[in-house]
Every structure is written in C-alpha cells, then in structure tokens.
Amino acid sequence: MFQLLLLALSFLESPVFMISVLRTYDYKASSWVHICGGSIIRPHQDADPALYRVQVGEVYLYKEQDLLNISRIIIHPDYNEFSKRFDVALMQLTARLVTSTHVSPVSLPKDSSTFNSSDQCWLAGWGNVLQNVPLQPPYQLYEVKIPIQDNKSCKRAYRKKMPDEPKSVAIFDDMLCAGTLGRGPCFGDSGGPLVCRKSNKWIQVGVASMGVDCSNDLPSIFSRVQSSLAWIHQHI
Structure with missing residues (x-):
C-alpha cells in the first residue's frame, strides 16, 4: 500500500x-x-x-x-x-x-488509550481565523491548543444553548468534543487532525467534522479515530 x-x-x-x-x-x-x-x-x-x-x-x-x-x-x-x-x-x-x-x-491511538481534558491536545489548519474572517496572505498555518471535553458535558452544553434544535445535539460514541471560547476549528478546517502529545508521540485522536460559530460558545465535534481503527487497519 x-x-x-x-x-x-x-x-x-x-x-x-x-x-x-x-x-x-x-x-x-x-x-x-x-x-x-x-x-x-x-x-x-x-x-x-x-x-x-x-x-x-x-x-x-x-x-x-x-x-x-x-x-x-x-x-x-x-x-x-x-x-x-x-x-x-x-x-x-x-x-x-x-x-x-x-x-x-502521525501515530494512531490504541483501542485501550484514553484521552481527556488533562491531555495536551492541538488542532492545526488553514481555515477561517474568525467567523466570516478568512485566512489572509501569506496563508500561514495556524494551530491552537484545545481541551477535550467528555461527551456528556458536550451534550449538555448543546442542549442548553440550542434547546429548540434537538437533532443538532446528537453526539454519538464515535464522536469526540473539543474546544470552546473561540479555540477550535472554523470554516475550512474540516478534516484537520486533533492530535495529543503522549509518550513523546503525536497521536491523532480526532478528525475535525462540525461545529457552531467557530467554537465561540460550544465545543466542536470531531470524528473519534479510535472508533474507526478496525476500518483503518483493514486498509493499511
């Protein structure tokens, strides 16, 4: 391969x-x-x-x-x-x-690995720097240190902020929440890696998927890499 x-x-x-x-x-x-x-x-x-x-x-x-x-x-x-x-x-x-x-x-996580708010995790990308504010020339890579949030807290935050849109708060086990207060992915950052530093390795724990207003008030949602490990290893 x-x-x-x-x-x-x-x-x-x-x-x-x-x-x-x-x-x-x-x-x-x-x-x-x-x-x-x-x-x-x-x-x-x-x-x-x-x-x-x-x-x-x-x-x-x-x-x-x-x-x-x-x-x-x-x-x-x-x-x-x-x-x-x-x-x-x-x-x-x-x-x-x-x-x-x-x-x-980048290293892939193990099935048994755990990641939480105490881990040192980073997101990088060339997306918008703020809501409706695109990256300007010379289009230099940005990165931000963001905390992982457990799914229960993430669901509560979405339900509190968006009570009239229950479908928008469906956060499944194959998803992972991270970032808030303007520290997270924005338009153009989809697909980017959420990586955590453990045992002197960069380990990819998430893939940027979706969010609201560039993570200003709510965590963004990532695809959880651990949930797709069997499928990834099937192809590599």
Whole structure:
C-alpha cells in the first residue's frame, strides 16, 4: 500500500508537520484551491480521485510546490450524511512520500488509550481565523491548543444553548468534543487532525467534522479515530 491520508486558531510556530491539505480545481480561479485538511497516517462517496490533489510539508498554503495525485478514495462504510457519524475517509496517494523533518506520519491511538481534558491536545489548519474572517496572505498555518471535553458535558452544553434544535445535539460514541471560547476549528478546517502529545508521540485522536460559530460558545465535534481503527487497519 502507498501512503494513506486521514481526512474529514491563534498562530504559533507550528511543530505539527503531519498535517496535509486537500485541494480541488477551481475553474474560475484557474488553480487548485484549499478545501480541507488531512493527515498522513502511513509513510509508505465514491469520489473521483482525479478531482483532488494533496499538499504536504508546508506551513504556507499556496507556496509553490508539486501537488500529489490520488489513486483511490475510501469512504467509511458507516458514514451518515445527516448525523455525520463516522465522518472520515482515506485517500491513497499514487506515489511514495519521502519523509523528512517536515513530512512524517502521525501515530494512531490504541483501542485501550484514553484521552481527556488533562491531555495536551492541538488542532492545526488553514481555515477561517474568525467567523466570516478568512485566512489572509501569506496563508500561514495556524494551530491552537484545545481541551477535550467528555461527551456528556458536550451534550449538555448543546442542549442548553440550542434547546429548540434537538437533532443538532446528537453526539454519538464515535464522536469526540473539543474546544470552546473561540479555540477550535472554523470554516475550512474540516478534516484537520486533533492530535495529543503522549509518550513523546503525536497521536491523532480526532478528525475535525462540525461545529457552531467557530467554537465561540460550544465545543466542536470531531470524528473519534479510535472508533474507526478496525476500518483503518483493514486498509493499511
């Protein structure tokens, strides 16, 4: 198998180099434009792979670089478009990546691993910096340290804030909540990795899926990587 990418903010000098970016072609702009983030998990919707390209190893979004081609897209078989359950996909590159100090795989968690608010966890991406405020040139990578929140507290927060929209607070076991008070993903950060530092390793615990108003008042919701481990290992 070739490399597989796992898909679905205050600025700091980013140490998280496993993040990648997915682009699609914009005919109006006549260029490949950013649509979401991703992460490299192996160093070696039936969408058309030819419609997408991948950028890796860069802090600046549109720095001149040869974009990588994709040979296959694998969508989680239990993905639900309405509930956003299992909101993850894998992309297989056509050629082997050369790892370096700026291009390296992130570690996957173990089934037995536990993550909570005491863990040091970070999110990175090139999405909006505030609600309706897009990232400005030179499009530098942002990252933010955000706390994981347990699902029960997350559900209570959504029910309190949005009592008239019960369907919007359906948070399942394959989801994970993190971030609040403006520290979390925004438009364009979907698919980006939520990683925690444990035992001197960056471990990916979540994939940015959805949220409300760039996490200003409520935690954002991530696909829980541990819930998809069997499916991921089936393909790698």
